[in-house]
Amino acid sequence: MTRRLASFSFAKRVPSTPSIGSTTVTKPDHIHLSFGFAAPHLFPIDQLSVSAAEAVTLHGRKALQYSGSGGPGKILKWIQNRSLVHGINAELNQILVTYGSTQGIDLATRILVDPGDHVWVESPSFFSALQAFRTAEAVITSFPIDEDGVRVDLIENALLEAKRNHKPIPKLVYTMPTYHNPGGVTLSVEKRKRLAELAETYNFYILEDDAYSELNFTGNKYPPLYTLIPERVIYLNTFSKIIGPGLRLGWLIADQHVIDKVRLLNLGGSIGVFTQEILAQLLENFAFQGHVDSLSRHYRKQRDVMAEAIKESFGEHVSFHLPEGGFYIWLRFDDHVNTSEFLQDAANRGVSFVDGKSFFVKPEGYQYARLCFSYVSEEQIVRGVKILADTYFAYLNNPVPS
Incomplete structure (x- = not known):
């Protein structure tokens, strides 16, 4: 017997929570430049x-x-x-x-x-x-x-x-x-x-x-x-x-x-x-400062690899601020670019990122993208940025109709 329940009204203050940056992709070979995660091999297991x-x-x-x-x-x-x-x-x-x-x-x-x-x-x-x-x-x-x-x-x-x-x-x-x-x-x-x-x-x-x-x-x-x-x-x-x-x-x-x-x-x-x-x-009994220094050295190298990969793959098509620490590089494209429009294509090709609009109060920021360099390997960073650049150039040649 199938139950037929009436619709239920949840509290209006609970917002909708869409997936951010294709983070639901689970393919083993997918490159997650969207994940703001720490590097698992650096955990003090x-x-x-x-x-x-x-x-x-x-x-x-x-x-x-x-x-x-x-x-x-x-x-x-x-x-x-x-x-x-x-x-x-x-x-x-x-x-x-x-x-x-x-x-x-x-x-x-x-x-x-x-x-x-x-x-x-x-x-x-x-x-x-x-x-x-x-x-x-x-x-x-x-x-x-x-x-x-x-x-x-x-x-x-x-x-x-x-x-x-x-x-x-x-x-x-x-x-x-x-x-x-x-x-x-x-x-x-x-x-x-x-x-x-x-x-x-x-x-x-x-x-x-x-x-x-x-x-x-x-x-x-x-x-x-x-x-x-x-x-x-x-x-x-x-x-x-x-x-x-x-x-x-x-x-x-x-x-x-x-x-x-x-x-x-x-x-x-x-x-x-x-x-x-x-x-x-x-x-x-943990050498905490030494641990933190090790993390900083590793993530700095990851940042530098990503920065070079971006310059190599995107050329003058993007700009970014080189961070002094943390996990992220914030890409800016030309104002006419909407990163949300090639988000899914990038995921289909094997790389995820977070489109800019997710970080703004108003409907804006479409020309931005957040890339995380902490979670993936250096090889994945280079390959992922190249895939993302290929996706972007394909988008330029075949823009999504407005």
Whole structure:
């Protein structure tokens, strides 16, 4: 007997979630330039195996309880000490472990933003953050980036205009200031200082997503925005890029008012306490700085291979900023090009990328594409970029009818 159920009305605040960048392709020989994944061969598998065994044998009975054993406390202390390397001085009670930095975006949005409140973002911006703001029913305004990060001068002009005309001031400004996803740019020190001053003057929070900051290819140092105005910055980071994304562990640092509000949303107790126990065992005797240096050397070489492949395969047809760190190169084509129109053809030929429109608030950015150099091999990078270029030139010769 076939049941006939009536249609059901789900909550209107839940947005649609289309596939991003052909990420559902599963062919074994497919080249995933769309995946913002860490290189799997760099995961510290042997050390994690030992750490997992120690977590079970030494602390298993307590670590498997709701509150866990000593691991969560050790992780907080490790985060506190590592943050000092980057100039962040935070008390232990100002640090919360999260399910990756993306949960930190969600938590910060939920405590700060009511429906109709204003959130300002970079253009382009991280698509999962945009989804969080849309789910919160925020009014989202975007500001372009240049080679020195977001145009803080345009943010300042918009704030002046809003105050002059009695328009809403943003509750939240979201930024990825260091090795931006997808733009690859880094916010200059001067812009960081000015944005911090604006947050103080106009009384809004900055949500600082610092997920890629450890992957530094140049040695240049940039102060986290948190160090400039800790009372108005919610700082996010993650173990996903530096240990392994499957751990699903990140952290949030903020003033006590924010932390107290976030704790009220934490209905399920502590985050992944047994996973924290394993990670604590790893970090206790792990040459972390050497590990990070190794990651940075590897990803820098991957970046250079991709940059050369782009120049070789595309010539003058694209431009891009060479990132100082992170995972991505952000390609710009001529304005008449729509990368969405050859996305599927590229997938059919064996390579995926993320089309530019996925990173924008408005219907724009069609002339951009994000390529990730972290997940695939050097040979795959060269071959994938060549396939993508062939796809693009075929598109130029046979454009999709508008």
